[in-house]
Amino acid sequence: MLSSGQKMVIVLAVVSLGFAGYLVFPAMYITAQEQPEVFVTHSGAVVQTTGDILDPVYTIQEVEFDPEKYLRDFDYGKVSQLEDGTTLREFTIIAEDDKIMEIAPGIFYNVWTFNGQVPGPTIRATEGDLVRIHFTNNGDKEHTIHFHGNHPAEMDGIFEIVGSNGGQFTYEFIAGPVGVHPYHCHVMPVEEHIGHGLYGVFIVDPKDGRQHADEMVMMLNGFDTDFDGENNLYAANTIPFYYQHHPIQVSTNELIRVYVVNMVGLDPINNFHLHGTLYKYYPTGTDMVPSEFTDMTTFSQSERGILEFEYEYTGRYMFHAHLTEFSEKGWSGVFYAKDSSQPNMEGYAYGS
């Protein structure tokens, strides 16, 4: 028979060995799935795993924000005519700062939103229209809307801080100048308010319009999800790699117009590179004459412009930041150009 001291020693030894063993080799308890899953790498290799896939490349994403919809969604406001014939466009924008959004598969981030989304709605007016924005701040912090463009000083959204939990302000100004502009919260620290998502695109069309085109908006943005002063994710329209997995459908020989606005914070510059064709570039969209015919444009913070191009050949064409760090952290996508002569294709043929 063992003495109680010996028993104690044995129990101690067994317990400590078991615990140490669990800590050292916990991965031994592998519960293999019945069906191995398969994923495709960036270079096309097919890899099989019994576990979970990180960054599912070719599956439908279920993120809350829909970049597909945002791309071609323009808010023209509630339209009415003033007595003098001026068009009045009224918009309602509500700021919130408590939303947790899945900004990349599995990554949940506290976004601050205009009308519940990042970026906020794309506001569109014609030069000379009276724009009236009914702004409500339902957030816990103070917010404003600062529009780039022409307006009186008291409509600038800088000194007119809108209080939290229901504070209101009405921004009113004549739309101008023609072009593509950002709007964003201007409460300090501005970097924080922009970094969390309080920004959007404001388009002012010329009075006699632009040539018909397949128009889209690309807000270049980034998120510093761990607050270490470096962006973890970059994208055109919030969701990293979205248009790479879900190519933007366009038609060959049709004019494509992209309104690009760079709101990436923390990094001083961003850029845009297009494959397979070159574009006419209109800085800030304020002039009707392009400044360049190129496939690479550099954007500083809040710099923006209009790109016009068309594809001659069908197929997949990448567009992405030529800063490879940004492109490989999400800011890359694909245009899928289809033959415009095929039936059932919507759109307008350029030059017809």
Add this chain to the structure above:
Amino acid sequence: MQKIVLNQTWKGMLMEVKRSSRTKTAVSVVIPFVLLAVMIGYVFGPGSELIEFGVVLPEISIEKVEFVDSEIIATVRNTGPIAVDVVMADINDRIYPAAIEPDKHLERFESAIVRIPFEWNEGEPYAVGLTVDDGTRFEKQVDVAVPSIQPTAEMISYFALIGTYVGILPVLIGLLWFPFISKLSRSKYKFFLALTVGLLLFLGVSTAEEAIEISANNLSDIFNGILLVATVAVVSFLGLNYVGEKLRKRAGASKLAGPVAIALMIAIGIGLHNFGEGLAIGAAIVLGEAALGAFLIVGFALHNTTEGFAIAAPMARTKLMIGKLAAMGMIAGVPAIFGAWVGGFVYSPLAAVIFLAIGTGAIFQVIVSIMRWIQNEEGKLSNSSVLAGIAVGMIIMYITSILI
């Protein structure tokens, strides 16, 4: 007054417990635990609002990175206070599609393997990053990418050979001092026995240092590196003390038993230390630090001849028992081979820290045994040749350790 009353009450209770049956004893053990569990459940459990302040931050640690054919494999462990999902992988801050096995959800302390298909280049540094569900990214830097070593027959025998060079041969060479020591005068012998204590003191400190260093560099704070080393070392010290005591009792009154038992304990302690050395060499080779690996092999080999001496010294007053001596040489040396295998093939920083801490405890236990033995055999400890021996032993070790 109250105190006294309380004291008396306690005494009364204890007396009662003593008198009561075993079941009552068991119940009296269980009751405080039950009350404690109820209290913890009430204070911290669901529905409690007492501790609803502060923010709990997730934490994961990338413990190991391996480079295999067209793939980088990271071993990740949840070392934070809450369960997390690992949702994104990157190499050099560039996001890549990857797989996590067995699954992306990690409970506390749970670990998983992340496989990132990547055409890596040998010899280049890489940073492996993993992002968890709240967007926090954790990174592990690898200085040099080297193909991870597979346990092929060739590699197994290669590591065995290195272990032999480092562990077995130097220890056996050191044992050849046996005839020299056995011819020494009593006071000189005492000096050399004390020299052994100095050698072991140095080895004990260096083993503990290495354990603490590995834990500081590779283990998450959650493991309380220094306390882990201290706890394991003390437990191993006590455990070996217990075993040593048994060993001596079993050996009985035989005059020989004392020295042999001590030599055996020295051999075991040194064996655990050499396991650590093998671990270091194996890991250095795996991590691609070829120069460090070669350096360690030469250094440890020179160093380890002194260990043979340490084993030989206590047995020098007995008649020469070549078989026993050789066996002890093997006990001390062979673990270097196992260490090289473990370090080379299944390196885990936690396992390394635990092994090294056990070694530390073992070495200090041996020191205590030798000191006790010197005291029994030779009288007092504070004798000039004993003190000089300890000092010289440490100095020799220090000098050999910086020369190589």
